[in-house]
Amino acid sequence: MDYETFKQEMTEDLKQRLYERGVEDVEMSFHNVEKANQHYESLTVRQEGSNVGVNFNIESAFAEYEHTGDYAGVLAESTHAIMQGLENVPSVDTSELTNYEAMKEKLSIEVISAETNAELLTKIPHESMEDMAVVYRFVLESNDTGRASILVTNDMIDHMGVTHEQLKADALENAPEIRPAVIQGMSEVMREMMGPEAFEMFGLPEEQEEMMYVASVPDKNSGAGVLAYQDFMDQAAEKLGGDFYILPSSIHEILLVPDNGDKAADDLRDMVREVNATQVSPEEKLTDNVYHYDSKEHIFELAEKFEARQQEKAETQIDEKTEEHGSVLKDLKDKQKEVAAKPPVKDAAEKATKAKGGEVL
Known part of the structure; x- marks a missing residue:
């Protein structure tokens, strides 16, 4: 079955399945949906009298059918997803x-x-x-x-x-x-996910120095946006105790790692790329890069820019020390020349005595 045939049959079968579940008088239409990291054709399902519908990714359903060959299974999953969407459609005043x-x-x-x-x-x-x-x-x-x-x-x-x-x-x-920013230590997040009993069963300590923090919003949906909040960077710097690296875990959350000299930006970057390639879905990926916040100068930047800035500072300091050292040496040499140009004390005394007709003892 090709894509166009799949769309036609799926539309007819979905109407029937929804009708059997008590959902009558639905309108179905196809639209192109453009979202962050996504662009796909959607089947929009809207009940008559409602001003809000459910967008269902028909391309994804077809890909699943091609992969499994199980049309009935794909139809059942699609019906369930659309039913859930219709049951939770918010009431919107247009x-x-x-x-x-x-x-x-x-x-x-x-x-x-x-x-x-x-x-x-x-x-x-x-x-x-x-x-x-x-x-x-x-x-x-x-x-x-x-x-x-x-x-x-x-x-x-x-x-x-x-x-x-x-x-x-x-x-x-x-x-x-x-949607306030929420910053939690990784151990605190794990405790919430595992539950207190499981956390204790694994022998994880209650109090420990946090090596990594998670930042998001309360519902953890598109929480990486806290990066753009006006006071977020300084709030995070206060919690982490200074400078820190930012790892874009996904569009939903970011990871913060204190810059205490133990971590190299290249190692953190490799970790982000590995996680993105193996554990983050394409539609939820943010970037493969690592960022840094300089809490003293209040600068957010790519980690590679931070490293370049630090290298430039170090080179400038070396140049200043070299220049200062060179200046001291020059002063010493000038002093030596000045001393060398003066006649010795004995010669000066002899000349003064002879000028008076005397004799030096």
Whole structure:
């Protein structure tokens, strides 16, 4: 079965399966969806009378069918996913979607890869942050079953009559309030994941020096955006006790490693690339790079830029010491020449005595 045939049969079968589960009068249509790290054709399912629908990745379903050959299994999984989506569709007042004063209270900040999303970035307001891009999203609802949100586009803010600068200012004010940054030690995160009993069973100490921290937001959805919060870097520096490296674990969270001289940026970079290649799905990947925050000079930058800056500082200090040392040597040599140019004390005395007709004893 080719892709177009699959789409047609899947649409008809899904309608029947949904009807059997009590979901009647659904409208189905296909749309191209462009999201961070993703671009795919979606089957949009909307119940009659509802202004919000569910987007289902039909390309992913077809890929699963091609891989397994199990059409019935793919249909069952697709029906279940769409049913869950319809049951959790948020109630949205569409009149608010064009009302910026109502929507700005839902503004959130996210960071994505600038290279991977180069085409998307031409259509949305964003800021550059090294090789990442800071983007904006209206979060309508977020709970354990998922999140309903809208990526802010250039067309959207033009229609609302809002400037890029105003959007940025409002997002920087609101995002930390509705989705505050949460920084936890890795042992604390493990304790939460494993539960206190399992944590103790493995003999892990209650109190230990944290070698790594995790930063995200409370719902851990697109939490890497905390990087762009105005006070995040200094808050993290205070918690970690100074300078630190930033490892982009995914678009959902970042890892912070204290810069205490024990870790080399190259080793951390290799670790990030290995994890991205083996454990992070393409749609959740941020970047392969490592970053550094200089808490004294308040500079966030790529780790390689930090290393280059430190090398330049070291070379400048060496040059200054060399110049200072050279200056001291020059002063000594000049002094030696000055002394050498003066006649010895005895010669000077003889000349003075003879001038008076006397004799030196």
